[in-house]
Amino acid sequence: MTQPSPEYLAAAKANLDAFFGVAGKVFEGVEKLAALNLQVVRATLAEAQENMTKVSGTTEPPQWFALQAGFTGPFAEKSLSYGRQVFDIASATQAEVTQLAQTHYERYNDPVQALVEEAAKHSPAGSEAAIAAWKSAIAATTTLYETLQKTGQQAVQVAGSNFDAVTATASKALQSNSGQAPVAAGAKR
Structure with a gap:
């Protein structure tokens, strides 16, 4: 049985480090989302209890409807805030994973190109087509990587x-609705 070369072991270790680095960043993003969701659930339960206490103290239907209408605006604002926080966590996680992938790619792209150049210097006559194919494959991989990176950045933007x-439109709608006078019982808009 042959022993793996030191270069092979170093490459395998670097690949494992890259994998665990990406997995760690993804896990951090999931942790942040879980913490945000727990915070939202806790706040929602506290608000629901407070609102139920207020509603149970009303005796007239117009008071009850006025309270119900008052709950809508804060809920919508909090929903927009929650959506923004989820988007921020997701985009920050994507940026960190992209940075790790870029670092890993840059670490291995130059040595592979150097290996091909060295092989071209010491290759036998007639192997120019094979060397050209390797160079073409490396160039295509580099172009694909750059295109995917730019496309990912554009998609996030x-x-x-x-x-x-959407947030601005929803905020304007909330502000215009909250600025309207409450509808009297039995009145039509």
Whole structure:
């Protein structure tokens, strides 16, 4: 049985380190989402208890409807805030994973190119086509990596701007609705 070379062991260790680095970043993102969700559930339960206490103290239907209408605005604002926080956690996690992938790619791209160049220097006559194919494959991989990286960044930017637009529209709608006079019992809008 042959022993693996030191280069092979070093590459395997680097690949494992990269895998666990990415897994760690993803896990951190999941932890942040779980903490946010627990915080939201805790706050929602406390608010529901407070609201039920207020509602149970009302004796007239117009008071009850006014209280119910008052619950809608804060709920919508908190929903928008929650959505923003989820988006921020997801985009920060994506950025960290992308940075790790870029570091790993850059660490191995240059040595592979150097290996191909060294092989080209010492290759026998007639192997130019094989060396050209290797160089072409490396160039295609580099182009693919750069394209995927740019596409990912653009997707995050588009999603962020779309989320900002939806949030702004929803906030304006909330502000305009909260600025309207309450509807009297039996009145039509």
